[in-house]
Amino acid sequence: MDHHGHHHSHQHGHGARSRLKIALIVTSAFLVTEFAGALYTNSLALLADSGHMLTDVAALSLSLAATWFSTRRATPQKTFGFYRLEILAALLNGVFLILISLYIFYEAWDRFQNPPDVKAGWMLAVATSGLVANLVSAYLLYGSRTENLNIRGAFFHVLSDAFGSLGAIIAGLAILIGGYRTADPVISGVVGILILCSSWILIRDAVDILLEGTPSHVNIVNLQDQLRGTPGVESVHDLHVWTLTSGVLSMSCHLVMSDDTSSRSAVLARVREIARERFKIDHTTVQIEDANATEKDLDCNCNLGAWHSAR
Secondary structure (H helix, E strand, C coil): CEEECCCCCCCCHHHHHHHHHHHHHHHHHHHHHHHHHHHHHCCHHHHHHHHHHHHHHHHHHHHHHHHHHCCCCCCCCCCCCCCHHHHHHHHHHHHHHHHHHHHHHHHHHHHHHCCCCCCHHHHHHHHHHHHHHHHHHHHHHHCCCCCCHHHHHHHHHHHHHHHHHHHHHHHHHHHHHHCCCCHHHHHHHHHHHHHHHHHHHHHHHHHHHHCCCCCCCCCHHHHHHHHHCCCCEEEEEEEEEEEEECCEEEEEEEEEECCCCCCHHHHHHHHHHHHHHHHCCCEEEEEEEECCCCHHHHHHHHHHHCCCCCC
């Protein structure tokens, strides 16, 4: 068994953590204001937005903790380190989003049947301030959203909260100008649908990683063909590619060497280059097998290889 590809491209850096910290401070600072404003104005849209902002604070705190844990070194008990904490945090964020949307739907239906009086002027002022705070936090997280699933979860939280504030502004204007009190629960329901959609995307991506599915950008058939076309390789089998955590891909495979003069080191170097340069795979574990090995030997090797981790 040969091991290659111990290059770690997964680096959160102090920049991402710093942006998370600032976003957490901004969101926490405005949470109390919006909650108080929701109680004073009797607005469901503001109350839903403040409730969602509470989960934003929890999500950002969880994301910050997860990014810190992910930098800890591997141990004999945790040979992959704590990378997967990020994915678990993202999954938990998605679940929180679903619970919040269900609560919004329940309250919106109740208030649609019996629209309460709402202080639209104050509601508009608080919602506008909330939108500014959410946009600042979203801007801070925007740059790292594609590199890290956990930060993407926090970004979705803040962005959907910005939509909530925008909805509250629209509802406030509708009540203030036209007297449409049902605008408050209707807008809240629309915001709930948006939150539900973002949570589904987040949960889908997190579950796909936990199930060790092939990353969407990796064409496994194309990868197998390119590996098979490497000089000195007769065939490829037991090829697996999965995501360890955001931005870190792993691959394991069995290569059957042909009866030529190609050296194992040259073949392994070429395989590593194909995986890293063409498919962005950081960790590769390759098992070399001889073309004249018996079928019993190959079956034994495959069974042993199935238990081996790419590290």
